[in-house]
Amino acid sequence: MASRVTILHTACFLALLHSCFGDVYFHNPKGSNNRLNEKSAARTNANRVFDSQNNNRGGYNVGDATYKPAGTDESLQYRMKYFQSGTFKQYGDGEAQSYLTLEWTNQHGCGGDEDTDPHKQNCNIVLQYMCQDEDVSGATEKLRDGVNTNTQKFTALKKKDENLTQKKARQAADVDVNMAYHETWEWYDKCRNRERCKGLFTADQQLTTNNGLGYSGAIYTRQNKNGNRRGYECPEERDYYPYWHPTPWKDIAILPINMSLCSYHEKESFNVVPRYECLELYVGTKTIRHWSRWNNENDCKTNGGQWTPFYNYLEKAPAYKNEATCKQQTKNGYTYIWGRPLGEYTEQCLVALDAPECKAAPWTRSNHLGNTKGGRASNYTWTLPFFPSGNTKQCVVRIRYNISTDDYDPFNTNSSQNHNKQAGIVSPIQQNPLVDIGAGNTPLQLAINTAQFGRTFQDRSHVFELRPRPSGLEKQRIYNLNVRGKRGNIVQVYPAVEYDFIPNDLHVTTADLVHVQWTGSNTHNNAAPGGDGQTGDAGEGKSGTDRNNIVQLNKLSENFPVPYENSTLWENAKIAWIYHGKKNVSPMDLALNMASSGRYRCFTAKDCPGQKHAKYIFGVGLKMSSTLDDAPASYEGAMLRFNKGTYYYACSRNNNFTNRSQKGTLVVK
Numbered sequence: 090m091a092s093r094v095t096i097l098h099t100a101c102f103l104a105l106l107h108s109c110f111g112d113v114y115f116h117n118p119k120g121s122n123n124r125l126n127e128k129s130a131a132r133t134n135a136n137r138v139f140d141s142q143n144n145n146r147g148g149y150n151v152g153d154a155t156y157k158p159a160g161t162d163e164s165l166q167y168r169m170k171y172f173q174s175g176t177f178k179q180y181g182d183g184e185a186q187s188y189l190t191l192e193w194t195n196q197h198g199c200g201g202d203e204d205t206d207p208h209k210q211n212c213n214i215v216l217q218y219m220c221q222d223e224d225v226s227g228a229t230e231k232l233r234d235g236v237n238t239n240t241q242k243f244t245a246l247k248k249k250d251e252n253l254t255q256k257k258a259r260q261a262a263d264v265d266v267n268m269a270y271h272e273t274w275e276w277y278d279k280c281r282n283r284e285r286c287k288g289l290f291t292a293d294q295q296l297t298t299n300n301g302l303g304y305s306g307a308i309y310t311r312q313n314k315n316g317n318r319r320g321y322e323c324p325e326e327r328d329y330y331p332y333w334h335p336t337p338w339k340d341i342a343i344l345p346i347n348m349s350l351c352s353y354h355e356k357e358s359f360n361v362v363p364r365y366e367c368l369e370l371y372v373g374t375k376t377i378r379h380w381s382r383w384n385n386e387n388d389c390k391t392n393g394g395q396w397t398p399f400y401n402y403l404e405k406a407p408a409y410k411n412e413a414t415c416k417q418q419t420k421n422g423y424t425y426i427w428g429r430p431l432g433e434y435t436e437q438c439l440v441a442l443d444a445p446e447c448k449a450a451p452w453t454r455s456n457h458l459g460n461t462k463g464g465r466a467s468n469y470t471w472t473l474p475f476f477p478s479g480n481t482k483q484c485v486v487r488i489r490y491n492i493s494t495d496d497y498d499p500f501n502t503n504s505s506q507n508h509n510k511q512a513g514i515v516s517p518i519q520q521n522p523l524v525d526i527g528a529g530n531t532p533l534q535l536a537i538n539t540a541q542f543g544r545t546f547q548d549r550s551h552v553f554e555l556r557p558r559p560s561g562l563e564k565q566r567i568y569n570l571n572v573r574g575k576r577g578n579i580v581q582v583y584p585a586v587e588y589d590f591i592p593n594d595l596h597v598t599t600a601d602l603v604h605v606q607w608t609g610s611n612t613h614n615n616a617a618p619g620g621d622g623q624t625g626d627a628g629e630g631k632s633g634t635d636r637n638n639i640v641q642l643n644k645l646s647e648n649f650p651v652p653y654e655n656s657t658l659w660e661n662a663k664i665a666w667i668y669h670g671k672k673n674v675s676p677m678d679l680a681l682n683m684a685s686s687g688r689y690r691c692f693t694a695k696d697c698p699g700q701k702h703a704k705y706i707f708g709v710g711l712k713m714s715s716t717l718d719d720a721p722a723s724y725e726g727a728m729l730r731f732n733k734g735t736y737y738y739a740c741s742r743n744n745n746f747t748n749r750s751q752k753g754t755l756v757v758k
């Protein structure tokens with residue numbers, strides 16, 4: 090292991106190799122799989138933001154805030170709004186955490202122990218996020234989902250002596266505020282103009298040798314030999330983890346092939362060690378250029394560049410203006426470091442990240458996009474970060490999944506074994522090889538695509554917010570209670586899932602807060618084209634609309650909601666925070682608000698005085714349909730504390746007897 094660590098900063102990292110097909114889909118938060126708001130079952134543009142390599146049918150539309158499609162008005166999209174953790178480093182473990190269940194399905198199996206649960210392949214899963222402050226300068230640089238399904242444009246650099254004015258013009262002409270933006274334009278330009286890592290095993294794939302500047306860039310990989318572009322994602326970074334240059338991603342957790350790799354990942358995550366870039370200047374100036382051809386220290390220095398460390402960080406801490414005051418900070422138990430953040434060239438004060446968690450992946454079966462052994466989907470409980478600045482962050486979460494076989498030694502196969510006829514080198518794997526099994530010399534063909542033998546899948550959420558906690562709620566644990574799934578029956582939504590609450594069996598204490606919140610789309614029509622599956626959007630209420638609510642049940646096996654008079658859930662709930670800010674919400678008004686997905690706030694005008702709540706009084710203004718068609722598709726919700734008890738609840742619209750169960754259990758101890 091040690092030798093692998095030492096090569097990390099000098100050359101690019103030697104990769105393990107992996108095989109096969111194995112789509113991965115996020116269900117909570119809802120993964121986009123590159124969808125935006127299309128009415129079709131198949132996504133419109135698989136290259137919109139990132140390279141998923143998933144089936145065109147997967148994914149969920151971006152949330153709508155109201156009962157109408159957001160259309161081209163981004164402010165009418167709904168971003169899930171999770172509360173950050175409190176300062177749990179100060180309060181201690183088991184306090185002040187905000188828990189969000191990340192849930193996904195992966196197709197080709199994962200997890201398990203070699204001895205007790207041998208698998209047909211190994212896999213690793215990497216969970217990461219990126220965040221941005223709300224006040225980031227310039228609309229074009231904002232993290233966003235966009236309002237159309239096009240891919241951002243990109244104009245390749247043609248002459249390497251481009252000056253800063255020309256660079257800015259090229260960038261401005263490419264980046265469109267109406268399209269999704271995760272990685273930055275500079276990130277992709279950097280990737281394209283940097284030499285690809287030549288030490289990687291590429292089997293018999295012929296990678297493009299010229300990026301337009303006379304050499305092969307990091308946009309060409311074994312899995313993407315022609316350098317196809319998806320959003321501004323860097324293909325080399327996408328395919329390999331850990332990456333050997335600084336990246337905009339922060340690690341949440343690594344679920345590795347082999348637990349013996351954990352000590353390596355915990356030490357080598359970019360969360361905790363700097364990564365290097367070669368810095369060069371615009372010709373004839375003192376201005377640092379955002380890209381360099383050189384991907385290693387030796388080439389960089391030989392060519393007059395500065396091999397420079399960059400640090401990953403939780404957030405910037407501009408209040409501490411010099412190294413000494415920065416490093417002295419221990420505020421809230423965090424470590425502060427002095428270094429360069431990606432994309433900037435001056436050293437500054439940064440809040441350090443912790444090492445990612447490293448643990449075993451949940452066991453799943455091969456060729457089956459389903460649950461783990463306990464009958465639950467694969468999941469990881471993310472303890473949301475606490476940001477000392479107290480700022481709201483806009484964020485995206487990403488999952489990558491790849492699988493390996495033992496057809497050759499993954500730790501010791503590199504470019505020296507790339508197929509090279511002239512030199513007499515035969516790649517250990519080749520395209521659809523014919524193998525002799527001795528049956529009268531009749532060869533059999535194996536289905537091996539060397540571009541996919543070692544393959545990475547990905548999904549990402551839409552943009553969501555991480556908000557600071559309301560004052561007075563710094564110390565409680567918060568559990569997020571959300572809804573997964575989309576409209577349609579099982580074959581229509583596949584490989585997405587039908588509706589359910591998540592977690593649908595939640596255990597908390599009387600001190601904990603439960604943040605109830607959901608999002609949905611008004612354009613989940615699941616119409617043609619349907620790709621590999623069925624179109625149609627079987628379900629209640631208006632076609633294409635997702636709706637959710639919460640009504641109490643007496644028993645999980647019953648389907649009629651308890652009449653309000655008999656209910657206990659709301660009488661036993663204390664509101665710690667509610668999105669509309671109204672004080673003194675009665676249990677009955679809370680029940681109404683939850684049952685109507687925010688369409689109503691009060692039964693009577695007396696309880697909702699003033700203009701602000703006027704249109705949300707029961708029976709005033711828009712009437713609500715019994716299937717919630719004119720209630721908002723998303724509900725920002727409330728944080729509730731419950732008395733001891735076991736409570737059952739359902740969604741009145743989607744729960745459909747034998748057909749579709751959308752019910753949950755809440756156990757309060």
Ligand SMILES: *[C@@H]1O[C@H](CO)[C@@H](O)[C@H](O)[C@H]1NC(C)=O
Pocket residue numbers: 202203347348349
């Ligand atoms: C995990 O790695 C260790 C050390 O490299 C090795 O001995 C062990 O066989 C590996 N286990 C599996 C399941 O591959």
Ligand SMILES: *[C@@H]1O[C@H](CO)[C@@H](O)[C@H](O)[C@H]1NC(C)=O
Pocket residue numbers: 252253254255
């Ligand atoms: C950048 O290059 C263009 C084209 O050669 C030139 O017109 C412009 O003056 C240059 N700008 C700077 C700041 O050097």
Ligand SMILES: *[C@@H]1O[C@H](CO)[C@@H](O)[C@H](O)[C@H]1NC(C)=O
Pocket residue numbers: 103287288501502503504505
């Ligand atoms: C490839 O691996 C072999 C040993 O397995 C090593 O000797 C060689 O230096 C490696 N080549 C590169 C380019 O990393």
Ligand SMILES: *[C@@H]1O[C@H](CO)[C@@H](O)[C@H](O)[C@H]1NC(C)=O
Pocket residue numbers: 103104105106107213215327328329330331346489490491492493499545
């Ligand atoms: C995928 O797995 C291979 C083999 O372990 C590894 O080289 C590569 O870095 C991994 N990529 C990601 C994104 O995990």
Ligand SMILES: *[C@@H]1O[C@H](CO)[C@@H](O)[C@H](O)[C@H]1NC(C)=O
Pocket residue numbers: 190451461462463464465466467468469591592593
């Ligand atoms: C997450 O997975 C574990 C293991 O299968 C399971 O026990 C747990 O209930 C799951 N959590 C949720 C919220 O489904």
Ligand SMILES: *[C@@H]1O[C@H](CO)[C@@H](O)[C@H](O)[C@H]1NC(C)=O
Pocket residue numbers: 577578627628745747748
């Ligand atoms: C179950 O759902 C399917 C499709 O939504 C529908 O065709 C069928 O009639 C439903 N069955 C029952 C018993 O409601």
Ligand SMILES: *[C@@H]1O[C@H](CO)[C@@H](O)[C@H](O)[C@H]1NC(C)=O
Pocket residue numbers: 627628629744745746748
């Ligand atoms: C159950 O679903 C089927 C198909 O969507 C629908 O025809 C039926 O009316 C539903 N039953 C109820 C009680 O909602």
Ligand SMILES: *[C@@H]1O[C@H](CO)[C@@H](O)[C@H](O)[C@H]1NC(C)=O
Pocket residue numbers: 643650651652654655
């Ligand atoms: C509601 O409570 C009343 C009085 O206790 C009882 O008679 C009735 O059966 C209850 N209804 C339901 C649906 O629980």
